[in-house]
Amino acid sequence: MKKLKILMASSLLLSCSLTFAGEVNIAVAGNFFRPLQALARDFEYQSGDKVNIAVGSSGKLYAQISNGAPFEIFLSADQQRASKLVENRLAVKGSQYTYAKGKLVLWSSDPNVVDNQGKRLISPHLKRLAIANPKVAPYGEEALNVLKSLGIYEQLQEKIVFGQSIGQAFQYVSSSSIKQGIIALSQVTRGGEINEGSAWIIPSDLYQPIQQDVVLLNKGKSNPVAIAFLTYLKTADALKIIHSFGYEVDV
Template sequence: MAASSVGKTLAGLALMAAFAAHSAEVSVAVAANFAAPMQQIAVQFQRDTGHKAVLSFGATGKFYAQIANGAPFGVLLAGDDATPEKTAREGLGNGATRFTYAIGRLVLWSKQAGYVDAEGKVLQQSDWRHIAVANPKLAPYGLAAVQTLDKLGLAAQVQPRVVTGENIGQTYQFAASGNAPLGFVALSQVMENGQLRQGSAWVVPATMHAPIRQDAIVLQRGEGNPAADALMQYLRGEKARAVIRAYGYDF
């Protein structure tokens, strides 16, 4: 092998070693609605920074309970803004790091094409048996769904047919499996690259419910972790925001 090739190889190995030496890992609690975009972002994040984000997905309310009981998460990507504010107030997170990484959109969705009309009037029909809604006490999208039904004056009419999901991930599964012909889910779960993946949907106007502001915060366990700091910075960057936009979120 030529001396120049050997030199380039050694330089490359040295660069890789230096990159690995400065890499770190952070455990991230991610709201279920943000699972798909965050999986993409985590891959980009590791490739671009060398740091690794280890992801767990679930209901924001359940994550709060786990964090309060000492779960070793370093960063919380919540489905609301109230939970990160609460963690900061209680000393479980650093309030100075908190910011809104996305504003979620609620959608009434069916896996059946043509089933949901563009104005959501299907809710007033009586030929469907079940509708999937996330637990409003644990999941911000569930609360938004309840607020929407209240706004439409349909809460009492629809309630007997509600199938409650523990989180928005389970709620989507109820609708995707056909166990519920309708479901209030996150737009991000049924949209990719700006297009509805399948079925039919009514994107609920933002005026029908309180804004679904999704905040990120570095938790007590993540303080001083370079991977946690790098992830928070990365989420503000254009690469991450391009992914977030593609799944239908606002900022």
């Protein structure tokens, strides 16, 4: 009987601790999924709160938020969609800011495919090239700008395979179903370095700056955990994690 009472008391303590732990629902663009996972682990360790993550293309997440999805924070891959949410009164005015500046990379999971000058892009041996759908993914839009800046879009147009998000474009290449793709540098960077496959970090003057903005959604304005996470996102610990995935950050 005494043992049963101890077990019941332990269960009660556990339920109380869970009651005090808060949660936040975050929608994140595919390029920032891995960094957000790392940030979430650190935030959860520091705060004791839980981070729930939904990942997709910025365009699809924007549509879901516009249709009432229960997200409280939106980490977009661009500035425009975050701004539109504020304009449409679905996000808190004054909460929007740039949390990271993204970079593009031509990448292959095969260490012998991509050279450090990107010459394989114009090689006749190139059969297919994976990029994200430019209609819903800012990284796909800027990948097209790279091809246009290089003057090779027309000759490669029939070889492009579109992923519905930057995550799907990465999956095509990482699984070797497509030999190379233009993806987010963050998807292949660990600890500040690309340590797998072969890559060409695309010069930033070949595409428009990828300014990624975060915004507090209306559904999160009364959630202290959502506000705490946005505060955490500006800390030195968070900026160090973001930078380690290849992003530029404002210190």
